[in-house]
Amino acid sequence: MLIDRPQHQQVPAPPTYRHPDMTTTFKSAAVSSAGPRPDNQDSGCAGTHLVAVADGVGGNVGGAIASSLVINWLSRRGFAGPASEGSAAWLSEAIATGNRRIRTACAEQPRLRSMATTLTAIATTGDGVLALAHIGDSRAYLLRGGALVQLTRDHTWVRALADAGSITPEQARTHPLRSVLLAVLHGREDDMAKVEISTHPTQPGDRLLLCSDGVSGAVPSERMLRILAGAPGPAAAAALLQRAALDAPAQDNVTVAVADLSAVPHPAPVLPVKVGAAAFAPAEITQPLPTVES
Secondary structure, eight states: OEEEOOTTOOOOOSOOOOOTTOEEEEEEEEEEEOTTSSSOOEEEEEOSSEEEEEEEESSHHHHHHHHHHHHHHHHHHTSSOOOSSOHHHHHHHHHHHHHHHHHHHHHHOGGGTTOEEOEEEEEEOSSSEEEEEEESSOEEEEEETTEEEEOOOOOBHHHHHHHTTSSOHHHHHHOTTTTOBSOOBOSOTTGGGGOEEEEEEOOTTOEEEEEOHHHHTTSOHHHHHHHHHHOSSHHHHHHHHHHHHHHTTOSSOEEEEEEEEEEESSOOOOOOEEEETTTSOOGGGSSOOOOOOO
């Protein structure tokens, strides 16, 4: 069963699991491939405190740079994990700094001024609550109790039409303009006003999926549910979802991050795994960018 809920509605859950000597962390994995495209503009990361997916916009070089700039920054900030309190504020500020890195790159190289990226990121506070940040049409899902809940709502023109009742959900899925975005990170001052931040309680057994639209547009929700529910771990789930998208076949880059929630005593920080453009940074961003305030 797939549940598509209104934005900001909290997922019903029993009391979150909390213990003074235990910390909520992710066991996570991520994969990314170009799919049918000649280049991969997606980026993703998977760590013990943060998972994120970004889908670059603005051409093969620009899109890859935009998604890389944000994911590389979030990956670095998420290495040690956010504090138990204020995780949503931590995540919002980290994204704002990543967005300023896009602005700096555009100023340094004017030919990149059209670049932008979507972003969907989830951070654990350590005490059983998740912070979710979302802009664009990458997605986050929660598998709990046999139901797959879509936690994000696409910031697309077609989704706005469907919400207004102008077209049906069935028409939205195949609409020729379904990829037209209404909100992304451009490096502009007003971008952060469009980033939706929410918090969600967790429970043991929760499994999270983050993916680019190359996956959600190719793999039916029922198939996603079967794969996520049947895979023994995040790495297997991510690989199976990637394979399902590529076999569909996907029409875009394919990026998947899967995370299982667990509570462990005093976890050691683990460097997040980066995939896609963030793992193979284009030459244009191998040189350090000018410092921006964090």
